[in-house]
Amino acid sequence: MLEQRRGGRVNITIKDVAREANVSVATVSRVxxxxxxxSDEAVHAVNRAVEKLGYSPNFLGRDxxxxxxxxxxxxxxSTEESFYNDVxxxxxxxxxxxxxxxxxxTTRNDPEHEMHLLGMLFSKAVDGVVLLAPKIxxxxxxxxxxxxxxxxCLERLxxxxxxxxxxxxxxxxxxxxxxxxxxxxxxIGLITTKIRSQSSVDRENGYRRALEExxxxxxxxxxxxxxxxxxxxxxxxxxxxxxxxxxxAIFSISDIISLGxxxxxxxxxxxxxxxxxxxxxxxxxxxHMFMPRLSxxxxxCYLQGxxxxxxxxxxxxxxxxxxxxxMLPHSLILRESTGD
Amino acid sequence: MLEQRRGGRVNITIKDVAREANVSVATVSRVxxxxxxxSDEAVHAVNRAVEKLGYSPNFLGRDxxxxxxxxxxxxxxSTEESFYNDVxxxxxxxxxxxxxxxxxxTTRNDPEHEMHLLGMLFSKAVDGVVLLAPKIxxxxxxxxxxxxxxxxCLERLxxxxxxxxxxxxxxxxxxxxxxxxxxxxxxIGLITTKIRSQSSVDRENGYRRALEExxxxxxxxxxxxxxxxxxxxxxxxxxxxxxxxxxxAIFSISDIISLGxxxxxxxxxxxxxxxxxxxxxxxxxxxHMFMPRLSxxxxxCYLQGxxxxxxxxxxxxxxxxxxxxxMLPHSLILRESTGD
DNA sequence: TCATTTTTTCTAATCGTTTTCAATAGGCAT
DNA sequence: ATGCCTATTGAAAACGATTAGAAAAAATGA
Numbered sequence: 001m002l003e004q005r006r007g008g009r010v011n012i013t014i015k016d017v018a019r020e021a022n023v024s025v026a027t028v029s030r031v032x033x034x035x036x037x038x039s040d041e042a043v044h045a046v047n048r049a050v051e052k053l054g055y056s057p058n059f060l061g062r063d064x065x066x067x068x069x070x071x072x073x074x075x076x077x078s079t080e081e082s083f084y085n086d087v088x089x090x091x092x093x094x095x096x097x098x099x100x101x102x103x104x105x106t107t108r109n110d111p112e113h114e115m116h117l118l119g120m121l122f123s124k125a126v127d128g129v130v131l132l133a134p135k136i137x138x139x140x141x142x143x144x145x146x147x148x149x150x151x152x153c154l155e156r157l158x159x160x161x162x163x164x165x166x167x168x169x170x171x172x173x174x175x176x177x178x179x180x181x182x183x184x185x186x187x188i189g190l191i192t193t194k195i196r197s198q199s200s201v202d203r204e205n206g207y208r209r210a211l212e213e214x215x216x217x218x219x220x221x222x223x224x225x226x227x228x229x230x231x232x233x234x235x236x237x238x239x240x241x242x243x244x245x246x247x248x249a250i251f252s253i254s255d256i257i258s259l260g261x262x263x264x265x266x267x268x269x270x271x272x273x274x275x276x277x278x279x280x281x282x283x284x285x286x287x288h289m290f291m292p293r294l295s296x297x298x299x300x301c302y303l304q305g306x307x308x309x310x311x312x313x314x315x316x317x318x319x320x321x322x323x324x325x326x327m328l329p330h331s332l333i334l335r336e337s338t339g340d
Numbered sequence: 341m342l343e344q345r346r347g348g349r350v351n352i353t354i355k356d357v358a359r360e361a362n363v364s365v366a367t368v369s370r371v372x373x374x375x376x377x378x379s380d381e382a383v384h385a386v387n388r389a390v391e392k393l394g395y396s397p398n399f400l401g402r403d404x405x406x407x408x409x410x411x412x413x414x415x416x417x418s419t420e421e422s423f424y425n426d427v428x429x430x431x432x433x434x435x436x437x438x439x440x441x442x443x444x445x446t447t448r449n450d451p452e453h454e455m456h457l458l459g460m461l462f463s464k465a466v467d468g469v470v471l472l473a474p475k476i477x478x479x480x481x482x483x484x485x486x487x488x489x490x491x492x493c494l495e496r497l498x499x500x501x502x503x504x505x506x507x508x509x510x511x512x513x514x515x516x517x518x519x520x521x522x523x524x525x526x527x528i529g530l531i532t533t534k535i536r537s538q539s540s541v542d543r544e545n546g547y548r549r550a551l552e553e554x555x556x557x558x559x560x561x562x563x564x565x566x567x568x569x570x571x572x573x574x575x576x577x578x579x580x581x582x583x584x585x586x587x588x589a590i591f592s593i594s595d596i597i598s599l600g601x602x603x604x605x606x607x608x609x610x611x612x613x614x615x616x617x618x619x620x621x622x623x624x625x626x627x628h629m630f631m632p633r634l635s636x637x638x639x640x641c642y643l644q645g646x647x648x649x650x651x652x653x654x655x656x657x658x659x660x661x662x663x664x665x666x667m668l669p670h671s672l673i674l675r676e677s678t679g680d
Numbered sequence: 681t682c683a684t685t686t687t688t689t690c691t692a693a694t695c696g697t698t699t700t701c702a703a704t705a706g707g708c709a710t
Numbered sequence: 711a712t713g714c715c716t717a718t719t720g721a722a723a724a725c726g727a728t729t730a731g732a733a734a735a736a737a738t739g740a
Contacts, residue, residue: 061726401696
């Protein structure tokens with residue numbers, strides 16, 4: 001009766017420990033949470049019982065009573081994006097330091113599934129959520145963030161009003177493009193994604209602003225919309241280089257795309273870094289593995305993760321949550337692909 | 341009093357819904373779980389109340405009562421290994437089909453942290469765990485797996501006795517090496533990792549067996565122990581190619597390593613695919629992105645994930661859990677790096 | 681010694697659900 | 711009207727922990 005079996009496995013509860021140690025459940029609980037007002041005797045007896053029975057407390061009971069789980073959920077699109085790793089490391093370090101665990105779940109870029117995962121927040125299965133690639137419309141997210149502990153990282157919503165840690169993607173796009181312009185380039189291609197994440201929109205806007213400022217007319221034939229793959233880069237580059245007025249530089253919103261594009265140019269007789277320059281984004285591992293190495297925008301992944309976690313946890317403890325947007329500094333990494 | 345506030349946010353419980361709908365909590369619960377024995381009237385009233393109050397059930401209460409969470413935890417080293425993505429997709433599809441969610445947590449290759457994460461299983465915060473890169477010693481894992489729903493995937497323990505879905509890594513190492521031998525190669529290098537995961541041990545054993553079978557003497561100067569990086573490949577290749585009796589083929593236990601090695605050879609005047617052949621492992625995205633493209637071993641990631649999740653869930657429902665090891669078929673992908 | 685304070689312990693309420701079991705209402709046949 | 715069956719309901723007991731508040735035990739002071 002007390003030993004509820006399930007699949008041949010036994011459930012040991014705090015009551016069993018109490019009985020074994022000859023104390024009340026309250027005492028067991030106090031020992032387990034190292035409260036001060038408990039005798040050494042009791043501590044020993046309880047620890048012995050715990051050891052003997054192989055007891056570990058049921059978090060569901062504890063969490064229900066305390067109404068907190070000490071767990072934070074990071075919602076990502078997929079584990080494929082390599083820079084998530086550092087972001088998550090940052091989050092983990094920050095969370096762990098305050099006794100929180102980080103769990104990860106993937107939406108597979110499906111807004112419905114993203115909503116389903118948010119259900120874990122509404123249903124108190126986690127204390128807070130960090131969205132690393134929100135696909136749900138921003139109005140909904142904003143609305144929910146008033147009731148629940150949520151934050152956005154790496155991306156931003158098109159409106160303010162929710163805690164957000166990211167970089168200034170518009171500025172980064174501007175910086176990269178301006179750098180190419182500074183190298184004397186006049187026809188600069190852009191490879192971006194059809195699916196509009198806010199970051200890609202921002203990067204594109206930065207690209208346009210740089211052109212504008214340099215009085216270079218915007219040419220829609222030099223803008224390619226694809227996906228996040230190397231193939232996109234290859235195809236875009238093929239298309240660009242078949243124009244009679246070919247670009248002399250290409251900025252892509254991701255390194256993977258850039259690498260695909262650069263490989264194509266390289267294989268088709270163009271001197272990368274001279275005939276044509278390439279600028280990527282993300283500074284992934286592979287961006288400096290092959291010659292010519294790729295110039296790229298580096299964003300502080302670890303720091304973004306650490307920051308967002310710290311601020312989210314602070315929000316959870318506070319009555320008036322911080323809903324600011326924090327833009328951490330990015331930097332340009334210059335390598336052979338821009339002739340450096 | 342009933343409206344417990346926390347950080348300015350309100351908690352609505354099933355009681356509030358019951359009051360609003362003028363029914364008992366039991367009825368609300370029944371409606372929420374679409375039980376049959378409840379009148380249409382009640383259904384409507386409850387749904388209206390749920391809508392009005394913006395109620396969502398507290399999973400902690402539910403899970404505690406039901407003593408299950410419908411959640412499975414995938415424990416990985418880090419999100420960096422790109423093939424995890426497909427494995428996790430497979431797990432998700434299998435789990436979702438049976439009403440389970442998949443959560444992911446990273447150990448950062450720290451056995452202690454891995455144990456901490458297993459605590460979520462012991463403490464009933466998840467129903468089952470899949471270990472994708474176990475670092476805890478196998479005896480402990482085996483012991484725990486008798487009490488809790490656990491499985492291993494992608495790797496295997498050095499002993500049997502726990503549900504495990506993987507490929508035959510020994511065989512795969514043998515196949516790759518044999519293929520190189522079949523191409524007439526006699527001096528075959530191996531690049532592997534210093535840290536011994538079971539899979540790398542197995543792959544190395546396969547390498548040795550292939551040599552033995554072909555009566556090629558094992559030469560320790562042709563075996564390099566490094567880490568999972570491209571740099572390791574580069575350094576190993578540099579070392580190998582400075583020998584007076586240089587290898588005419590190199591097998592690495594991972595594509596990343598192979599790519600580093602291949603790049604080095606390529607940049608130092610060796611004709612990859614002729615002078616020297618390369619065989620990798622994992623079939624990562626980048627393995628076919630650059631010329632010469634890398635020959636590699638492909639393992640069925642998605643299927644492994646799907647299989648392990650299905651079998652684990654089956655185990656959780658069963659009184660006599662399946663503790664077999666399943667080895668799914670791998671395949672060789674032949675490209676330019678082996679002269680194909 | 682006895683009153684008083686301090687420390688330690690226990691009983692019981694609580695968290696938010698699900699679910700058993702008993703109760704009620706309604707329909708139908710007699 | 712009476713009894714019987716069925717379809718809905720609600721009250722209350724779980725689930726396993728934490729934590730007030732009361733009670734008991736131990737320590738202190740006169």
